[in-house]
Amino acid sequence: MARETERQGETAGGAADSGGTVEARRRRVTVIGSGNWGSVAAKIIATNAAALPSYHDEVKMWVYEETLPTGDKLTSYINRTNENVKYLPGIKLGPNVVADPDLEHAVKDADLLVFVTPHQFVESICRRLVGKIRRDAEALSLIKGMEVKKDGPCMISNLISEMLGINCCVLMGANIANEIAVEKFCEATVGHKGDKEMAQRWVQLFSTPYFLVSAVQDVEGVELCGTLKNVVAIAAGLADGLEMGNNTKAAIMRIGLREMRAFSKLMFSTVKDTTFFESCGVADLITTCLGGRNRRVAEAFAKCGGKRSFDELEAELLRGQKLQGVSTAREVYEVLGHRGWQELFPLFTTVHEICVGRLPPSAIVEYSEHTPNFALVEGSAQLY
Ligand SMILES: NC(=O)c1ccc[n+]([C@@H]2O[C@H](COP(=O)([O-])OP(=O)(O)OC[C@H]3O[C@@H](n4cnc5c(N)ncnc54)[C@H](O)[C@@H]3O)[C@@H](O)[C@H]2O)c1
Numbered sequence: 001m002a003r004e005t006e007r008q009g010e011t012a013g014g015a016a017d018s019g020g021t022v023e024a025r026r027r028r029v030t031v032i033g034s035g036n037w038g039s040v041a042a043k044i045i046a047t048n049a050a051a052l053p054s055y056h057d058e059v060k061m062w063v064y065e066e067t068l069p070t071g072d073k074l075t076s077y078i079n080r081t082n083e084n085v086k087y088l089p090g091i092k093l094g095p096n097v098v099a100d101p102d103l104e105h106a107v108k109d110a111d112l113l114v115f116v117t118p119h120q121f122v123e124s125i126c127r128r129l130v131g132k133i134r135r136d137a138e139a140l141s142l143i144k145g146m147e148v149k150k151d152g153p154c155m156i157s158n159l160i161s162e163m164l165g166i167n168c169c170v171l172m173g174a175n176i177a178n179e180i181a182v183e184k185f186c187e188a189t190v191g192h193k194g195d196k197e198m199a200q201r202w203v204q205l206f207s208t209p210y211f212l213v214s215a216v217q218d219v220e221g222v223e224l225c226g227t228l229k230n231v232v233a234i235a236a237g238l239a240d241g242l243e244m245g246n247n248t249k250a251a252i253m254r255i256g257l258r259e260m261r262a263f264s265k266l267m268f269s270t271v272k273d274t275t276f277f278e279s280c281g282v283a284d285l286i287t288t289c290l291g292g293r294n295r296r297v298a299e300a301f302a303k304c305g306g307k308r309s310f311d312e313l314e315a316e317l318l319r320g321q322k323l324q325g326v327s328t329a330r331e332v333y334e335v336l337g338h339r340g341w342q343e344l345f346p347l348f349t350t351v352h353e354i355c356v357g358r359l360p361p362s363a364i365v366e367y368s369e370h371t372p373n374f375a376l377v378e379g380s381a382q383l384y
């Protein structure tokens, strides 16, 4: 099968929009979320929206309102200083970013909606958005995570699409937000269902000389890569906390990648092997296992022998930022449990058992009758 990877052809300041629906006026973009990545995404979009003739300059960013220790509201602080002091201190977002604490107001006129909140909040946000958005709006999800419903996993892009009745592409990649904020080079992958024109609009809106975006027709594959690597990152962090060294961490990444691929293909037979070689696949896995927040908190968890909870360590180390790996490990475990597949995914299963305290952190690298060493068992490798 021919591999489809499309690089951006048009740059900011180039040709006007050629898409089919919103053509007479300039497109308006709203970013739903204002955490660490949400703020960086708003900064990138704001630079491009100001330069592209087919976009309205102003980019709205919905802020989950909170009060800062100074007594300031976060939204007014952002609008006064052009800086998200809590989630992205020291970085100017761009004068055309407008923070808005009123969700319905922020999305009212938007043609393009970029979802970038921790995954556990999306369903309630979408519930509030039903009937409040333009019917011809298009969505993009930057959210790494999934929900588990009675009939199995529900990807966040699908949740957005079904609840709001709009198309939703995804953008995932090796994208540690703090590095992108200072414009260090990296890549990302847009996943789409076949509407290449729409995918190219997202590629164009995000591409910069330091942020290189490609599109692939495999929305579930791209999204599952971004979601599942967070579970592997927890395993990598545990190994770091146990001071196991680089070989062990590399083994965890390799086995994790195999489980990611097997799980994704069992869930969606359309998922392509080639997707795992895009930025959203192996590159994101590596960067997250080396420098991500999931890794960091898991390292601290192992260092204290599991005596402090992930919730407590998350609050202390991340100060309001959120982990996705612990809840994703639970969600994956539920899916595997429903299907009787836990033994086929020993790494994913062991990570969850450690997170909830049923196994000690050292189980990630030990072999016993009850804690199968995933390196020896390699259950899912037999499937794919
Ligand atoms: N930070 C990164 O480097 C990075 C990179 C790529 C992808 N992502 C993904 O982006 C998504 C968002 O992460 P982030 O880093 O922007 O956020 P974050 O973890 O930095 O911040 C948490 C956000 O959640 C908000 N929040 C707290 N309670 C809420 C509630 N009840 N309802 C709605 N919002 C609430 C906070 O205001 C804050 O904006 C996640 O799925 C993450 O995996 C993050």
Ligand SMILES: O=P(O)(O)OC[C@H](O)CO
Residues within 6 Å of the ligand: 144, 173, 174, 175, 176, 177, 230, 233, 284, 287, 288, 291, 292, 293, 294, 295, 323, 324
């Ligand atoms: O910091 P993490 O572990 O949430 O990972 C951040 C990004 O997903 C890396 O691409």
